Amino acid sequence: MSIQEVVGPRTRWLMHVSFPEHHASPGRRLDCQCVRLPSSPVNTEDSGTSAQGPLGVLWGKSAEKAGGQANLLLQHLLDTAAVAELIWDQYLAPSVCRALEDSAGDGRGRQMFAWVCGIHDIGKATPAFQHLDAAGAARVLGAGLAWDPRVVARYSWRHDRAGGLLVRRLLADVGWSETSVEWLWPLVAGHHGLFPTLGQAQEPSRAREQLSGKGPEWKAAQRDLLKSFTRALGFRCVAAVEPNGVPSRAMQLQISGFVVMADWIASDQNHFKGVDALQRVDIHSARDRAALAWERLGLRGGWGELRQPGEAAFRERFGRDPRPSQAMVMDVAARMDAPGLIVVEAPMGEGKTKAALAAAEVLASRWGLDGVFVGMPTQATCDPMFTNVRSWVEAILPSLASQVALLHGKRMFNKQWRDLLKDDGPGSDERFAGVGEDEFGLDDPYGTVDSLCCPEAAPERLAPAEWFLGAKRGLLSPFVVGTIDQLLFAATRTKHVMLRMAGLAGKVVILDEVHAADVYMSQFLAEGLRWLGQARVPVVLLSATLPRMQRRDLIAAYLAGAGHHEVVEASEFAMVPDPTGYPSVTAVWSDESTVGNLVKHCRSWRSDLQVAVELLAEQVSGTPSNSDRLTAGDAQVLSLLRERLADGGCALVIRNTVPRAQMTFEALRAEFGDEVQLLHGRLSAADRADRTEKCLRLLGPPQPEGPRRPARMILVATQLAEQSFDVDADLLVTDLAPMDLLLQRIGRTHRHAGVQRPEAVAEPRVVVTGFFPRDDAPPEFPGAAEAIYGRYLLLRTAALVCAAAGEHWSVPGQVPQLVAKAYDADRQVVPSTWVEDERRARAEWETRQRARAESAEPFLLTRTGEHTRPTLAGLHRGGPGDNLSEEQHRAVVRDGDRSIEVVLVRRDERGYRALSGKALGPNGEASRDVLDDVLGGTVRLPAKLTEAAEDGLVPLDGWRDHPWLRYSRALTLDESDTARLGDYVLRYDRLLGLVVDGPRR
Known part of the structure; x- marks a missing residue:
């Protein structure tokens, strides 16, 4: 038994702790009681937290990366927790908050969420990390925390993985159950984008003690860091943090994405300058810093708690009364007993998209959802849908029209999107390009720009916050229109996939033209539906012509994620009947241990x-x-x-x-x-x-x-x-x-x-x-x-x-029968x-179909047979890659021969010109006045020219520092608009487009 003083940032506590047999038994909480003492700064010498003690020297950000002054590790943990509180208050959907409350128990959801996000960098409290900055290392060594410099210099141990093992030990020591520890540690170990196995997280065995911290001094410092951070968030002790339940694996992945989101925001040195004096470290200042950063970045969520739409809502949104099929879809959405999957099959021109948006409003109001993702089959179909979704959102709440993001690789060609960004003031094009032009592969994980430090001079944004438009973050925007690839990417075992899945949390997902997904893409679609089903994210699938087995496979995947894995293996699908008419809607959901369904049909609004x-x-x-x-x-x-x-x-x-x-x-x-x-x-x-x-x-x-x-x-x-x-x-x-x-x-x-x-x-x-x-x-x-x-x-x-x-x-009356005849092999x-x-x-x-399906397996987020695993440990074991460009992502989720895009330019005796004829600089330099003309010359090559293009085409010299053109391959045409590429002769014809002749002899 011991009595010790534990210090929070502005409050001193006396804690009476009982240690049975000198340590906590697995799965057993410690008996702890705490008494508040008079307020005092965090610098008492009794707990080893003076300015010269461990908490006063353990650094989280070096001076170079924290605005010229080192940031103490405890401050960074508190900063991140404070950002997480704002994410909870001003961003998370009510449905997500309720789910987190259910897992935490006792009304501690917000507090627990902030703690999980803040604890992410505890692995930095190890020699493996503290030795990396010379100035910071000197202070740590001066405080009595030692290591062998030869060993730590020779071996490396990532701080995210170190943190995973550290929380496993520290939480077990205070009595957390094994079940709680096992789902939490991967979130810490994977916060840099990849979830390791327990074996992969281990430090090198030959340097174990040196890397993790040898001796009682290090272990005491790590315990004090965890205790001080926990106290600052209002928990009486670390043991009291343990949640009452275990969130689903899908929710763990979403939480992990929000951990990354909070960390990236709190790591921005423009908004979180270093604090290197312990007496200035506290949760209140962290909250002030976080609030200012949040305001300057312009971050916000969607519509929050949405009111149930009235009978006149459809007319108010779209200017006319709903057609019978549209009313049917809305009625089914209103009658579902839980969030689930809705499959709408209706003729071309029936108005399926408007029906889906109206149903999304119903679903959002019923289940506390905060936005939508609309996935389209191609980039070209995204652009008109972007306009339609903006109009729909504006009709619901005018201020939210600015929160709709367009998400595909060629969005800079969309005039409306460009105009929205230009309205953000001088230099907005360049700022946006710097963070968003390659949204899947930027080197800077935070996408911060110096100009964001002074947003007071900028007008109100007409597009989502610039932070949302950075690498890998597009789905975090409240309302998103993009290609279906965005959802498919969220089902791949790639780095930072948790950000994509977090972006789908609390949204209604609408996928149009799902019949266009071939057997290869369907593997990723089914994988995404499994995770969304488990996360209780409602999905609306639209199709004019959906083969019967494809419909059943999609339903089975969603229900499998919702906990009904036997559906996937069932030879009979009596659980959910096929529709008997057209247009039709099939809705399924999981209500505790049973599957509910509604299957309806009606006549089309027009005659056959x-x-x-x-x-x-x-x-x-x-x-x-x-x-x-x-x-x-x-x-x-x-x-x-x-x-x-x-x-x-x-x-x-x-x-x-x-x-x-x-x-x-x-x-x-x-x-x-x-x-x-x-x-x-x-x-x-x-x-x-x-x-x-x-x-x-x-x-x-x-x-x-x-x-x-x-x-x-x-x-x-x-x-x-x-x-x-x-x-x-x-x-x-x-x-x-x-x-x-x-x-x-x-x-x-x-x-x-x-x-x-x-x-x-x-x-x-x-x-x-x-x-x-x-x-x-x-x-x-x-x-x-x-x-x-x-x-x-x-x-x-x-x-x-x-x-x-x-x-x-x-x-359309005969459409279902014709499709069934063509695809039913027994007929x-x-x-x-x-x-x-x-x-x-x-x-x-x-x-061929089997081979194509099997070729997708190495890239799927979950391996075969692992869908029922309870935690995220080892999720990225053997993943296909870390930072992939958009073209590489497309190659992962769409099979077939790879093809790439090039930018066509002309060269004559006067120099380089855009395809439109406008003159460029001597090395191809493109000013803002001609940028649209240059980008307008982008064309996709046939797949047979991919290898030759990758080997032979590079950006023009004048493009290498341009934010949008530096990654573009130039195909230079001569005065007759002809070029040679490998064994082929290419010409661009004003009427025909790109013509490929060859191979040349």
Whole structure:
């Protein structure tokens, strides 16, 4: 038994502690009682905490990294805890706070959260860290904490891992249960982004005592540090901190992300100058520092506690009453017994996105959620969604429109996003570029900029706080629109993945066009759904054409995360029935030990279109590949359009590859001239944006004050026109694609009401080409189409097209049945003469699908068989990488051949010019006036040129110090807009875009 004085920052306590048998037994709390003594500074000599004692010399930040004056370790722990208190008060969603309260117990959630965040750097109280700064080491040695300089210089031991082992020992010593210790120590050991195993966290055995602190002096200093920090936060003793429960593994990962967030903010020397005198260290000054930093950084959360939307909410948000399917989705969201997964399946143009946003508002108000993440299939589809989400958020609460972030690698091309940032005052472009232009791989983990120290001169931001726009932090913004990749990244075993998962905590997650995820991407999607299910984050999935098994797999993954792992292995899925109508909504949730579900359907807001199906057989073998000859297929399409558009009309021609689209465009333009437009992925960023905007303006929804619909227009496009592309064609001509994608393409025809159409195209019609059917044998497909989609699905879709030729498909009513026929392998759909070919194709397809799924496993956040582990220890064991660039992240979550983007510039006798023609500096220097022109020349190369581009292309000399251009590879064109790259000749054509000729001989 002992009586000792424990000193907090402004209060002295007398603690009576009972030590049975000189140490605490595992899983048993110590009996401690504390009595408050009169207030005094933290410098009593009895506890070894004088200015010359351990707490007065243990440093957390060197003078170099703390604004010219060292920061004591205790001060940094308190600073971080104070920031964590603000995160709790002004950022965390109510749902997250309630979950943390449940784990902590006794109303200690906020206090416990601050303690967990603050204790992260306790591993710095070791010789392994304290010797790293000469000035700081001298003070520590002078206070009687010794080490062998030869040993500590030879061996290294990271302070995050040291902290993990240190808290394991210290917490066990005071009686924390093994269960509580085991989930907490990985959060400390992993706060630099990677969770080690217990073995990986151990110090080198040959230097164990020297690195961790040999002798009673070090152990006493470590105990005093922990006690003083704990007392400052209001706990009576360290033993009293132990939570009553263990948070779920998903919540542990989210807490870890908030630990990193608090640490990064408190490590900013612009806001947290060093404090090297113990008498000035206390929690009150730390809170003052944190409050000032928080205000200057402009950090804030979302809408907090959101009121239940009234009956008129939909009209107030979107300007009209909900359609039946939209009302159905909102009704289901209001009737769920717990946060869960909602799958919305509805036709193209039905208004699924508005339904999802309305449902998100319902879910947020019911369960205390604080924001949304909307994930789109491509960067191009993100931009219009960003505008829509800003309008929706503004309709709910005008001040929150500024909190919507656009999150994809080419957001600097979005004019609205750029304008929002420019409104932040002089130099805002440069400040933003410095922290956000490569949001996945900046060297500076904090992304701090000196100009942020004086925000008083800056106007109110119209975009989220600059801090949120730094490396790896985008999902922490209250409202986010980005590619689905952002969610997939959160399911990868990469460094700082906890920041991404923390960014999804307390949000409603909406994912559009989920059918577009192939089997490889689906592994990451399922992994993300498991973690979100466990975290009780509601998810809304949207699709027009979702195969039955894909829907079941997504539901099973979410429910498995919610604790129902048997669903994943179940051969029958009777637990959740399939919808029997279309549009439909399927909702599932976990209510304690049971699974709840609601499955509803209704009629579409508009009558079914009777789409005539026409077959235009195309001879595949023996067609020329060079663009100076008219192929038989293009000649057929030209003849067809000449006939059907004789009296006018607007046609959409979709080709499966860029070269094929370019050839068709040239063939049609020779006759129809400027009435033909071309849209594909190898246009420069500027040209693609301009043409997309033009097509949407001319063929989009009729507007009272908009331009008149063209009397005749032909748009030739690739798969860009397949989804989230709101154009209305009178006639669709399309290459064959798998049934779900074919139906997506059909959704671009006769899409809008009130459009006057010429008589020849007054009836909805799809003309399917791009393959050659045969009477007594399987059809012929182009090699490129088979490479993209696989022969198996093309065979089954071709069979359904051939059977329907001359007939009609009822769209959207027949969509579920058509998709089911194409994807249900047990249904016989091909003619008997194709059966053997289909069998071989199916075997090849299944083998490839398995291989692609298995190739994702090394990168998934959780290894096979480890989803039920209780803690985060070893989560990053064998991970795929630490700091990955966005292109590398994309390569992780999207398989297939890698491709990269380059910036096209011209060079002539006058020097360098942007693709637009504007002059650059002698070494390519780009001023602010021409930056948009330079970036507008960005184009994605075909995958076959990736290696040559990586080997041969670098930034221009004048770009090397530019915040946005220093990572860009320049492809320099000559005066004829031609360049050589490896064995290929490339030229950029004003109409065709990037044309690849070769390989050259």
